[in-house]
Amino acid sequence: xxxxxxxxxxxxxxxxxxxxxxxxxxxxxxxxxxxxxxxxxxxxxxxxxxxxxxxxxxxxxxxxxxxxxxxxxxxxxxxxxxxxxxxxxxxxxxxxxxxxxxxxxxxxxxxxxxxxxxxxxxxxxxxxxxxxxxxxxxxxxxxxxxxxxxxxxxx
Amino acid sequence: xxxxxxxxxxxxxxxxxxxxxxxxxxxxxxxxxxxxxxxxxxxxxxxxxxxxxxxxxxxxxxxxxxxxxxxxxxxxxxxxxxxxxxxxxxxxxxxxxxxxxxxxxxxxxxxxxxxxxxxxxxxxxxxxxxxxxxxxxxxxxxxxxxxxxxxxxxxxxxxxxxxxxxxxxxxxxxxxxxxxxxxxxxxxxxxxxxxxxxxxxxxxxxxxxxxxxxxxxxxxxxxxxxxxxxxxxxxxxxxxxxxxxxxxxxxxxxxxxxxxxxxxxxxxxxxxxxxxxxxxxxxxxxx
Numbered sequence: 001x002x003x004x005x006x007x008x009x010x011x012x013x014x015x016x017x018x019x020x021x022x023x024x025x026x027x028x029x030x031x032x033x034x035x036x037x038x039x040x041x042x043x044x045x046x047x048x049x050x051x052x053x054x055x056x057x058x059x060x061x062x063x064x065x066x067x068x069x070x071x072x073x074x075x076x077x078x079x080x081x082x083x084x085x086x087x088x089x090x091x092x093x094x095x096x097x098x099x100x101x102x103x104x105x106x107x108x109x110x111x112x113x114x115x116x117x118x119x120x121x122x123x124x125x126x127x128x129x130x131x132x133x134x135x136x137x138x139x140x141x142x143x144x145x146x147x148x149x150x151x152x153x154x155x
Numbered sequence: 156x157x158x159x160x161x162x163x164x165x166x167x168x169x170x171x172x173x174x175x176x177x178x179x180x181x182x183x184x185x186x187x188x189x190x191x192x193x194x195x196x197x198x199x200x201x202x203x204x205x206x207x208x209x210x211x212x213x214x215x216x217x218x219x220x221x222x223x224x225x226x227x228x229x230x231x232x233x234x235x236x237x238x239x240x241x242x243x244x245x246x247x248x249x250x251x252x253x254x255x256x257x258x259x260x261x262x263x264x265x266x267x268x269x270x271x272x273x274x275x276x277x278x279x280x281x282x283x284x285x286x287x288x289x290x291x292x293x294x295x296x297x298x299x300x301x302x303x304x305x306x307x308x309x310x311x312x313x314x315x316x317x318x319x320x321x322x323x324x325x326x327x328x329x330x331x332x333x334x335x336x337x338x339x340x341x342x343x344x345x346x347x348x349x350x351x352x353x354x355x356x357x358x359x360x361x362x363x364x365x366x367x368x369x370x371x372x373x374x375x376x377x378x379x380x381x382x383x384x385x386x387x388x389x390x391x392x393x394x395x396x397x398x399x400x401x402x403x404x405x406x407x408x409x410x411x412x413x414x415x416x417x418x419x420x421x422x423x424x425x426x427x428x429x430x431x432x433x434x435x436x437x438x439x440x441x442x
Contacts, residue, residue, distance in 0.1 A: 001163065018163035018206070021197075040156050042194050043343055045257055057257050060193045064163055065186075065210060108257070129342040130255030 003067035007032070008076030016063050023047045025063035026073055034074035034103045038132075045131030048104030049073050055104075055111045057130075074103035077110060085155070086110055086148040095144030097135035104131045109145040117149055158196035162205045169215070169291055169320055172207050177293050177316035179205040185318045186210070187229055190254065190262035191270045207318075215320065225324040229266070233259035244333025244438065245280045245351045245366075245431075246324060252276065252335065255343035265319045268304070271311045271375065274345035278305050278376035280335055283351040283366030286324040292317040308374050329363070330356040332438025336427040337370070340414060346371040347414040348423040350403065352431035354391070356439045362386045367399065367428060372407040372420055379406045382428070391436035400428035 004013040007030045014029040026035045026049065038046030040059050047059040050072035058071075077084040086106045089095065096102040105128060112119055112127040119127070124142045133141060162179075166172035176183045182204040184192060195201040209215060215230040220241050227236070236242050237250035237259060253259055253267070253276055267277045268288060281288075281301040288304045290297055293316055304312045313319065337349035349370035357363035365386035367379040382399040389395050409420035 017160065019158045019160055019196075021157065021193075024157075040197070042190065042258065045255075048257060054260050055257050056261050060190055060258075061261065062163075062186075062189070062193070062208075064165070065189075065208060067165075127256060130257040 001064060003064055005030075005063070005066045005068075006070040008072055009070075018062060018064050020063040021059055022049070022061045022063045022066050022071070023058035025066070026058060026071065029063075030073075032073050032075050036100055036103060038100065043132070044101070045104040045108070045128075046101055048107050048131060050076075050107055050111060053111065053114065055108045072107070074106055077106060084110070084148075085151045086113070086145065089144040089148035089151060090141075093140050093144035093147055095136065095140045101131055101133045101135075105133065105141050105145075109148065112145065113149045113152060117153055119146060119149060121146070156197040158193070159199060159202040161196075161203055163208065164205060165208045165211055168212055169209075169318070172209050172212060172318055173291055173293055173316065175205065175207045176318055179203075179207075181315045183207055183315075185229075185266075185269075187266040188232060188262035189266075190258045191266065191272065191275075209318070220326060223326050223328070225326055227264050227322045227324070229263060229318070229320050231264055233262050233264065233267075236264060243326065244331060244435070245283055245335050245353050246333070248333060248434075249276050249280045249335035249337070249351065252337045252339075258343065265322055268301075268322055269311055269313065269319045271305055271307070271309050272345075273308055273373060273375045274371045275376070276335065276337065276346065276349060276351075276370055279349060279351040279368035279370040280333075281322065281324065282368035282376055282378040283353040284324050284333065285353075285364075285366060286322055288319055289321040289323060290314075290317040291320045296320070298323070302378060305376055310375075327355045327364075329358075330439045330442050332435040332440075332442065333366075334431040334434035334438070336431045336434075338423055338427065348372050348409070348420050348427060350424060350427040350431045352428065352435045354386070354432065354435040354439050356391075359390075360440075361388060361390050365399075367403055367432070369403065369407055369424065372409040372424055374408065377406065379403045379428075381406060386432070391432075391440070393433075396429050396432040396436075399432060400425045403428040 353366035404425035
């Protein structure tokens, strides 16, 4: 069936099988590969995207469910004048090693900062608890999200 | 991983959803949050011929208190409940512990209830609070007490042509409290053990109504009637709660698995029942 998804602000109309998962729609039809397929079983959060601003696991949603809705991927964070403060903060604070979980972590961070511009360490840990990182031990991810919040508050 | 092929129906009303479901016999599934159904379809544990998506049905996302009931519509997400001031007692206590934050943004209480996974949390909370499930079929609506709705392991009381539209949880008039105590290995894992408790106090401070139910240590979410009977009519006390906790432990049927030994889990049931009742009583005595 034909669906239109607003992907990072641009309307994408494609024919899909109803069983197409949103993550595959984004990667193959949208040709945006920043959204990763990790566990593929709703456990790891590597496929996190924002659906109308709310973080969800795109491996556990059908593309047809996103028809008419706005999806933001990590590529959508980038600003005209350069990196999003979260992207800059992940770089600055060494919030990634292999980078596989990073898009999900940044999108969850973006949604958190939208609701709570100055989260505590506990707030951040709670928010990212559906996203798994196997490299960093989370310390620097937490630091990066809080640093981005501080940066966004002053800019 | 992809699900098997299916026909997709995006229903615009409950009537349309019910008609579609009725037309497909026992081979249709309702898609609400999809946080259990889609993984099951991807793993081919479920392969419905038809998927009836209710996400575009207006009105099903209502979470409200009317006529002494907390009414939770079929599209109310776990996260909606977690941040709502309308939730109370064991419901408010359980909501933040459902799966993980991302799953809570899509998954629904009604979907979890209909799924009847004995490791799911909500059915224990509903058994403890005495909720009703509202089902709609081609011939109209019926209200099913949660004790009848949970039939067995992954088996509910719905007929093939029915869908859950709402869950109604009675809001106590007087002093009440509730708690959900859950042990999980990590965020997003199923419960190793969980216990729901709900208490209502009478004018004298004695327990007028009690609900205790178990998750993950019984073949289906189970109300511990023996423990409830011991509680009702008595004043909250450590000794009373220990007695009820012992009965809950005896009622549990845990099994040895990767999450722990049966003996250890039974002990967790005992400790968590006591903690849940203590927290419920403290809340009731404050309110």
